[in-house]
Amino acid sequence: MTDPDAPLTRDAVLGGRLILAQPARGHRIGHDAILLSALAGPDDRTIIDFGAGVGGAGLAALIRQPAASAVLVEREPDLAGLAAGNAAANGLEGRCRAVCADVTTLNRAGGERLEPADLVLANPPFNLVSAHRTSPDGARARAHMAEDGLLEAWTVAAARCLKAAGRLGLILRPSEMEMLFRAVSGRFGALEIRPVHPAPDRPAVRILARAIKGRR
Structure with a gap:
């Protein structure tokens, strides 16, 4: 849990069109959330942001769409x-609500019930607990550390939360490609991969992935 008394910063993204209050320490919105929000298109009228944090990806998607x-x-x-x-604070409360829930419990017995959406955006924790030391900040650690099988669990949850032929958008590290292929197998298809390079002559540091529920 984050410290409710910790100082906050207010940071502008999308050229100042979105202002986000967030903890000064611990897990903070970065470029990943803004890149992820760009996967929302004009046909995505209903969006669910998995692991939303302070709302960076989901709110940026609403600004874009x-x-x-x-x-x-x-x-x-x-x-x-x-x-x-x-x-x-950004005038989006009429188009958005926040839900405090574990992604893996959504639309399961006893879990939060959500209406099927056109698009799920997901920025899952990207480090396996077994392979990395955790941050001393609890919320930051949970945001960045994934239990084995978590990507697949989030993908299963996305399938429960999407309409037929709904889309899943993810941002991951290139090292997680194999896990991504396993996670979407049998659930999503028409997989598109877009590498994100920090410079033209440097290797990709992230991948943006899109897949369609029920396709092969």
């Missing part, structure tokens, strides 16, 4: 509260 609405799913109560506050 004025006809869309979104649900921001975040399991840390303090971050979910900040996501709701950021929606209101």
Whole structure:
């Protein structure tokens, strides 16, 4: 859990069109969330942001797509509260709500029920717990550390939360490509991969992936 008394910063993204309050320490919005938001298109009228944090990807998607609405799913109560506050502060509360829930419980018995969406955006934790030392900041550690099988669990949850032929958008590290192929197998198809390079002559540091539910 984040410290509710920790200082906050207010940071502008998308050229100042979106202002986000976020903890000064711990997990903070980065380029990944903004890159992920660019996967939302004009046909994506309903969006669910998995692991939303303070709402960076989901709210940026709403700025990019004025006809869309979104649900921001975040399991840390303090971050979910900040996501709701950021929606209101940016005039997006009528198109957005924040839900405090574990992604893996969505649309399961006893879990939060969401209406099927056109698009799920997901920025899953990217380091396996077994392979890395964890951050001393609990919320930061949970945001960056993935249990084995978590990517597949999030993909299964996305399939439950999407309409037929709905789209899943992810941002991952290139080293996670094999895990991605396993996770989408049998659930999603028409997989598109877009590498993100920090410079033309440097290797990719992230991949943006899109897949369609039920396709091969």
